Amino acid sequence: MKSLExxxxxxxxxxxxxxxxxxxxxxxxxxxxxxxxxxxRVFPVNPKFRRLMGVRSYATIDEIWGDEIPKSKNDLxxxxxxxxxxxxxxxxLKGRVKxxxxxxxxxxxxxxxxLQEAVQRIAREGGIRLxxxxxxxxxNSSNGLDTFILTAERLSRPHPGGVAIVTQSGAVLSLIFEAxxxxxxxxxxxxxxxxxxxADIDESDIFEYLEGDDxxxxxxxxxxxxxxxxxxxxxxRALARRKPLLILKAGKAAAGxxxxxxxTGRLAGSYRVFKSVLAQFGLAEAADFEDLVDGARAxxxxxPLKGNRVLILTNGGGAGVLASxxxxxxxxxxxxxxxxKLARFKKIFPPFYVPGxxxxxxxxxxxxxxxxxxxxxxxxxxxxxxxxxxxxRGITEGLGLVLADFxxxxxxxxxxxxxxxAVGQKLSRTLEEAGIPALNxxxxxxxxxxxxxxxx
Amino acid sequence: MIKDALKSLLDExxxxxxxxxxxxxxxxxxxxxxxxxxxxxxxxxTTEGVRLLHRKKLRFPLVVKAAxxxxxxxxxxxxxxxGIRTEGELERSAREILKNVKKAxxxxxxxxxxxxxxxxxxxxxxxxxxxxxxxxxxxxxxEVFHDVSFALAPASRREALKLAxxxxxxxxxxxxxxxxxxxxxxxxxxxxxxxxLIATGLIKEIDLNPLALSPEGAFVLDAKIFV
Numbered sequence: 001m002k003s004l005e006x007x008x009x010x011x012x013x014x015x016x017x018x019x020x021x022x023x024x025x026x027x028x029x030x031x032x033x034x035x036x037x038x039x040x041r042v043f044p045v046n047p048k049f050r051r052l053m054g055v056r057s058y059a060t061i062d063e064i065w066g067d068e069i070p071k072s073k074n075d076l077x078x079x080x081x082x083x084x085x086x087x088x089x090x091x092x093l094k095g096r097v098k099x100x101x102x103x104x105x106x107x108x109x110x111x112x113x114x115l116q117e118a119v120q121r122i123a124r125e126g127g128i129r130l131x132x133x134x135x136x137x138x139x140n141s142s143n144g145l146d147t148f149i150l151t152a153e154r155l156s157r158p159h160p161g162g163v164a165i166v167t168q169s170g171a172v173l174s175l176i177f178e179a180x181x182x183x184x185x186x187x188x189x190x191x192x193x194x195x196x197x198x199a200d201i202d203e204s205d206i207f208e209y210l211e212g213d214d215x216x217x218x219x220x221x222x223x224x225x226x227x228x229x230x231x232x233x234x235x236x237r238a239l240a241r242r243k244p245l246l247i248l249k250a251g252k253a254a255a256g257x258x259x260x261x262x263x264t265g266r267l268a269g270s271y272r273v274f275k276s277v278l279a280q281f282g283l284a285e286a287a288d289f290e291d292l293v294d295g296a297r298a299x300x301x302x303x304p305l306k307g308n309r310v311l312i313l314t315n316g317g318g319a320g321v322l323a324s325x326x327x328x329x330x331x332x333x334x335x336x337x338x339x340x341k342l343a344r345f346k347k348i349f350p351p352f353y354v355p356g357x358x359x360x361x362x363x364x365x366x367x368x369x370x371x372x373x374x375x376x377x378x379x380x381x382x383x384x385x386x387x388x389x390x391x392x393r394g395i396t397e398g399l400g401l402v403l404a405d406f407x408x409x410x411x412x413x414x415x416x417x418x419x420x421x422a423v424g425q426k427l428s429r430t431l432e433e434a435g436i437p438a439l440n441x442x443x444x445x446x447x448x449x450x451x452x453x454x455x456x
Numbered sequence: 457m458i459k460d461a462l463k464s465l466l467d468e469x470x471x472x473x474x475x476x477x478x479x480x481x482x483x484x485x486x487x488x489x490x491x492x493x494x495x496x497x498x499x500x501x502t503t504e505g506v507r508l509l510h511r512k513k514l515r516f517p518l519v520v521k522a523a524x525x526x527x528x529x530x531x532x533x534x535x536x537x538x539g540i541r542t543e544g545e546l547e548r549s550a551r552e553i554l555k556n557v558k559k560a561x562x563x564x565x566x567x568x569x570x571x572x573x574x575x576x577x578x579x580x581x582x583x584x585x586x587x588x589x590x591x592x593x594x595x596x597x598x599e600v601f602h603d604v605s606f607a608l609a610p611a612s613r614r615e616a617l618k619l620a621x622x623x624x625x626x627x628x629x630x631x632x633x634x635x636x637x638x639x640x641x642x643x644x645x646x647x648x649x650x651x652x653l654i655a656t657g658l659i660k661e662i663d664l665n666p667l668a669l670s671p672e673g674a675f676v677l678d679a680k681i682f683v
Contacts, residue, residue: 229582229584263578265661279622
């Protein structure tokens with residue numbers, strides 16, 4: 001765990017392939033790194049310039065250390081040079097940096113196993129922990145570290161928050177960032193790591209680091225393949241014991257494997273095995289991209305569910321039925337209401353309200369009705385799915401305070417679905433601040449709540 | 457112990473795939489239930505051979521299968537004859553199989569076991585997770601429903617039962633519409649054994665298909681090992 005501190009929290013960074021202009025990748029990264037000064041020392045390397053973006057630049061790697069003996073170690077090197085040059089560059093950095101990120105592509109993914117093996121070997125010999133090659137590297141919202149080659153203008157970074165993102169794909173990373181920033185309200189991230197070809201550091205190493213990262217409340221991970229499945233399971237279980245971990249495994253359609261002499265071989269698609277093993281160890285899996293992002297919101301905000309009894313509280317019948325169908329698919333128990341309480345609700349509410357589960361407050365609803373139902377039933381259910389279609393007059397911004405207040409006092413897991421009009425948007429923000437995620441459909445709300453149910 | 461038993465089978469069959477009767481002998485030695493039967497080598501195949509039947513006290517109806525280290529042999533036309541009820545029928549069928557399946561080294565004659573829920577138990581070396589054990593609905597169901605689940609091997613008895621409980625058709629095992637539950641002890645023992653065999657690292661794949669489950673036990677009706 002200690003060994004990755006220089007990667008996520010560097011005090012000094014060498015940028016090989018720095019550039020003078022934001023039109024080049026080496027310039028995008030330099031611009032982001034310079035924002036870290038003066039807390040972090042930044043050493044750009046470029047043979048043609050003495051100064052870059054107003055700071056001293058070094059013609060060679062040697063020049064950074066000059067005559068210094070013994071050579072002090074810098075924390076991190078970022079390499080943005082064509083793949084064939086990288087073994088030589090890494091050779092020069094031996095004994096001089098603790099970690100390195102090779103951003104460049106053109107290694108194993110392009111059929112150049114030789115180059116990948118070369119950097120792997122040199123890093124091992126030189127005691128350098130390596131991220132990549134073929135990767136975006138890391139983003140840490142708590143200290144501003146950002147090694148991404150995509151500009152913030154084109155790809156906005158999430159605000160500081162509790163979700164760590166561990167991804168094998170840079171494209172999926174950009175999808176997640178977009179989804180986090182554009183969702184209403186936005187989701188915040190802690191540490192993001194894209195490890196690309198995983199010549200050295202892979203998902204398991206990063207899981208291990210995140211176990212001890214206090215800013216990270218929940219972890220989501222996009223995985224195409226793992227090199228060592230048994231180690232992956234060990235690290236994922238260790239992490240999941242400390243904080244929620246949600247995994248999206250891609251490549252679900254892959255055919256059977258092995259020489260497949262047997263039925264077993266033909267049936268053992270790599271995804272089938274992967275999915276089974278996750279289930280065997282109670283590790284949570286997201287069904288698809290949307291599920292991953294929604295799950296991240298729910299997990300970052302709330303504690304796990306204590307049981308699977310849920311109540312659907314709605315002001316629209318159909319929306320409640322959709323939620324109810326999803327509850328059945330997700331294995332929730334839509335427990336009926338104690339008869340005594342049912343009788344009481346029938347007495348105090350207008351005759352056209354439909355008490356039960358789902359509990360339909362109809363279009364005649366008032367904000368306070370939600371409080372009445374929740375207070376009356378808080379001991380009878382483990383979690384609550386709240387639907388407030390905001391097109392009706394009786395739903396106001398005041399509902400946000402009612403629900404936030406209930407959440408604070410009861411501590412029960414809740415999810416929320418509302419409209420996207422002005423009132424709905426304000427409600428969503430109020431609730432998110434109170435720790436209740438707002439989701440874009442009744443079904444997505446149910447699925448997000450499901451992520452809070454620990455598997456056995 | 458499992459490893460030693462497997463090793464001695466592999467020594468015996470060095471350089472070729474073990475045949476069904478050899479795999480079944482191994483499994484029987486490890487405590488699994490297999491149908492009563494015997495192997496008749498092609499060279500020895502005479503009316504004399506059929507008389508062995510009486511000495512081994514096999515009961516009709518019987519099954520005759522081509523025995524061959526070539527795994528494709530059994531899927532050839534007329535490599536298996538079911539529901540044999542007389543000695544004459546047995547001799548005729550066996551001769552036909554030997555004529556038909558060129559690579560056959562003999563035939564396996566077994567008592568035919570009817571009934572039971574056809575399941576599949578298997579093991580393979582997964583590219584990412586190493587040795588894994590599989591369980592699912594077998595026979596014809598496996599081709600259509602693909603209702604299988606996997607667990608890391610070797611698996612304990614408890615893990616084996618959990619593996620079985622993860623398939624969609626688990627309700628069929630527990631018994632539906634008044635049908636009795638299958639013998640979960642026998643099922644768990646079969647899965648544990650398969651998981652230990654694949655975990656030895658000595659073989660590439662193993663298949664018990666079908667593994668017939670009933671309240672009375674778990675019968676290995678067909679078995680293959682690939683080295």
